[in-house]
Amino acid sequence: MPPGSRPCGRSTSPSVPSGSRAALSELAAALSRASGQKVVYTDLPAAEYRRALLDAGLPAELAEVLADSDLGLRRGDLFTDSVDLRRLTGRPTTSLTDALTDALTGALAS
Numbered sequence: 001m002p003p004g005s006r007p008c009g010r011s012t013s014p015s016v017p018s019g020s021r022a023a024l025s026e027l028a029a030a031l032s033r034a035s036g037q038k039v040v041y042t043d044l045p046a047a048e049y050r051r052a053l054l055d056a057g058l059p060a061e062l063a064e065v066l067a068d069s070d071l072g073l074r075r076g077d078l079f080t081d082s083v084d085l086r087r088l089t090g091r092p093t094t095s096l097t098d099a100l101t102d103a104l105t106g107a108l109a110s
Helices: 024-035 046-055 060-075 084-089 096-109
Strands: none
Touching: 024 096, 046 060
């Protein structure tokens, strides 16, 4: 049996479900389209972002985790070009704008 395969033919590598990559500026644009309201993304250096979170009242530890997570996102730490989600569900992934529109529609209906 080849390395990385099981008798059932599945890979031993974990699946990484994800949709298409989207930058935060693209997320803001998609939110604008979905909500019909202008949403603007402002890219802040990590120290300024942490300070803004502290000024908003977040505990220092949480502000640090969020600022560090943002740095990871900028580096692409969570990016994958995997098609696992499409393969697992048997259908194409939903576009960011469609997912946000559906979420906003559901939230407004509640």
